[in-house]
Amino acid sequence: MTLHDENEFKIKGYNNALFNLERYNESLSQTKIDDIEKIQGVGKSTAKTIDELTQTGEIGALEKLKEKTPVGIMEMLKIKGLGTKKIKTIWQQMGIEDTSTLLEVIEKGELSKVKGFGEKTAQNIKEILLFIQANKHKLHYSKAEKIANDLCDTLKKEFPNDLIEVTGEVRRKLEIINEIKLVVGTDSKQKLINYFNSFPDIVYDEIHSGPQTWRGKLKEGGITIIIKFSSKKRFYNTLLSTSSSPIHLSHIVKDDLTLNKIIKNNTIGSEEEAYSKIGVPFIVPEIREGQFEWEAATKDKLPKLVEMSDLKGILHNHSTWSDGKHSLKDMAAYCHELGYQYLGISDHSTSAFYYANGLKEERVIAQHKEIDQLNEEMTPFKIFKGIESDILPDGRLDYDDDMLASFDFIVASIHSGLSMDIKKATDRLLTAIANPFTTMLGHPTGRLLLQRKGYPIDHKTIIDACAEYGVIIEINANPWRLDLDWRWVHYAIEKGVMLSINPDAHEKDGYADMYYGLCVGRKGGLTADMTFNSFSLEQVQNHFSKRKKRALAQIK
Numbered sequence: 001m002t003l004h005d006e007n008e009f010k011i012k013g014y015n016n017a018l019f020n021l022e023r024y025n026e027s028l029s030q031t032k033i034d035d036i037e038k039i040q041g042v043g044k045s046t047a048k049t050i051d052e053l054t055q056t057g058e059i060g061a062l063e064k065l066k067e068k069t070p071v072g073i074m075e076m077l078k079i080k081g082l083g084t085k086k087i088k089t090i091w092q093q094m095g096i097e098d099t100s101t102l103l104e105v106i107e108k109g110e111l112s113k114v115k116g117f118g119e120k121t122a123q124n125i126k127e128i129l130l131f132i133q134a135n136k137h138k139l140h141y142s143k144a145e146k147i148a149n150d151l152c153d154t155l156k157k158e159f160p161n162d163l164i165e166v167t168g169e170v171r172r173k174l175e176i177i178n179e180i181k182l183v184v185g186t187d188s189k190q191k192l193i194n195y196f197n198s199f200p201d202i203v204y205d206e207i208h209s210g211p212q213t214w215r216g217k218l219k220e221g222g223i224t225i226i227i228k229f230s231s232k233k234r235f236y237n238t239l240l241s242t243s244s245s246p247i248h249l250s251h252i253v254k255d256d257l258t259l260n261k262i263i264k265n266n267t268i269g270s271e272e273e274a275y276s277k278i279g280v281p282f283i284v285p286e287i288r289e290g291q292f293e294w295e296a297a298t299k300d301k302l303p304k305l306v307e308m309s310d311l312k313g314i315l316h317n318h319s320t321w322s323d324g325k326h327s328l329k330d331m332a333a334y335c336h337e338l339g340y341q342y343l344g345i346s347d348h349s350t351s352a353f354y355y356a357n358g359l360k361e362e363r364v365i366a367q368h369k370e371i372d373q374l375n376e377e378m379t380p381f382k383i384f385k386g387i388e389s390d391i392l393p394d395g396r397l398d399y400d401d402d403m404l405a406s407f408d409f410i411v412a413s414i415h416s417g418l419s420m421d422i423k424k425a426t427d428r429l430l431t432a433i434a435n436p437f438t439t440m441l442g443h444p445t446g447r448l449l450l451q452r453k454g455y456p457i458d459h460k461t462i463i464d465a466c467a468e469y470g471v472i473i474e475i476n477a478n479p480w481r482l483d484l485d486w487r488w489v490h491y492a493i494e495k496g497v498m499l500s501i502n503p504d505a506h507e508k509d510g511y512a513d514m515y516y517g518l519c520v521g522r523k524g525g526l527t528a529d530m531t532f533n534s535f536s537l538e539q540v541q542n543h544f545s546k547r548k549k550r551a552l553a554q555i556k
């Protein structure tokens with residue numbers, strides 16, 4: 001509506017309705033139109049629009065606007081950091097209708113001359129556009145894993161006599177997937193090829209296919225699908241070689257012996273068999289990265305990786321007190337229902353007031369009252385009083401010490417002022433880590449995978465500081481974040497820094513993301529005893545109390 005110069009009053013009305021509807025806990029399609037009208041900020045005309053959506057599946061007025069908007073402009077609307085007003089200028093003043101023309105114009109230096117843009121903004125937009133271009137046909141692990149498993153299940157049903165497994169990047173549980181790969185052990189290859197060629201959701205890529213490899217692209221989103229064929233006899237050879245990184249395969253274990261050579265010179269009946277031929281225990285696919293696994297395996301010290309069943313509680317979550325979708329009570333009840341012992345609620349803090357409904361002091365006090373009451377009702381289950389405190393540009397947390405002392409734990413995170421160089425970002429985090437009230441560092445780099453690079457940080461310095469000050473680092477388990485990156489998990493463990501697998505849930509379903517954080521932890525060799533939220537309720541309580549006592553002693 002902004003793009004098409006609609007009535008500003010109407011636009012404000014919709015925004016206001018949206019803000020309130022996002023906090024409405026019932027299903028709108030099950031709510032009568034008269035009752036929808038009564039929801040705060042909604043009113044007659046918006047209620048009618050919602051009713052239209054429920055009845056017909058679309059909103060006529062919106063469809064008309066979409067028809068009048070070029071595809072390229074719709075794409076620009078999805079870019080974070082490029083607001084509607086700027087897009088309007090690009091489209092209506094400059095006549096640009098797609099991202100590749102926009103990129104050309106920036107490269108010629110023409111955008112920076114337009115009022116409201118300037119050199120720095122133009123460069124920022126350029127970086128975002130290049131980033132999106134480079135990530136176009138990639139997928140988050142969460143999405144790719146599902147596609148790969150579904151495809152694998154379909155094939156297994158269709159060809160029950162063949163050996164079929166997911167392999168490649170998905171089997172190694174990498175955070176971003178470039179290609180989905182399956183290995184098929186069969187003695188009737190042509191039958192499978194015929195089947196793939198007529199598969200409805202995948203377009204065959206003849207040029208890049210070969211006698212042992214069938215390649216295609218998924219119609220939706222365009223990710224590459226690869227089917228690797230082998231004989232049934234050599235199935236496990238192919239599975240092992242396609243689900244290990246090159247550096248894992250070529251590592252010289254002893255006397256010139258590599259996994260590569262074992263695979264080449266033997267026909268193995270299982271992956272375990274290959275490892276036992278080298279004289280080491282089985283190494284799971286997700287740690288076959290050449291990081292630490294060989295040294296550990298040869299000393300018979302492979303870590304016992306943390307499992308879902310080790311996790312006793314869920315920390316770092318939001319409720320309707322800030323920008324979450326479900327009430328504190330619902331979040332707690334569902335956490336309890338899933339079998340966890342405790343929930344750490346950490347809504348947004350005071351400086352997030354404008355973008356995430358962050359809690360000013362008096363609302364913190366009110367929330368604590370509600371938590372006390374819920375804790376009485378739900379005992380022995382416990383809600384810990386936390387906050388996700390914004391780290392200000394100078395590294396301070398955004399409450400005074402008295403307020404900070406009223407929480408059980410504090411997740412310190414950066415949410416604004418993200419364009420920093422490595423020195424500024426690292427110093428900002430270091431100041432927050434040194435704050436005696438900081439319990440945990442939230443999403444260390446602020447990255448959003450496939451959408452925005454994080455600010456650059458000196459990981460080693462940050463982890464060393466967390467070790468010095470006893471600060472836990474979160475593995476933010478949201479599939480868009482997965483931050484701390486798995487490449488730094490092992491270093492953190494070596495330094496004795498505990499990690500906490502946190503879903504950063506903004507709704508009940510968000511708890512399911514814990515699994516993706518678990519994958520990241522496991523990739524880095526994380527064990528249950530180094531995972532903070534594998535602690536029992538009592539252990540967590542003790543840790544929080546001890547930290548707070550120490551903090552209070554320090555500020556005296």
Ligand SMILES: [Zn+2]
Nearest residue numbers: 388413442443
């Ligand atoms: Zn956050």
Ligand SMILES: [Zn+2]
Nearest residue numbers: 316318388504
């Ligand atoms: Zn959060």
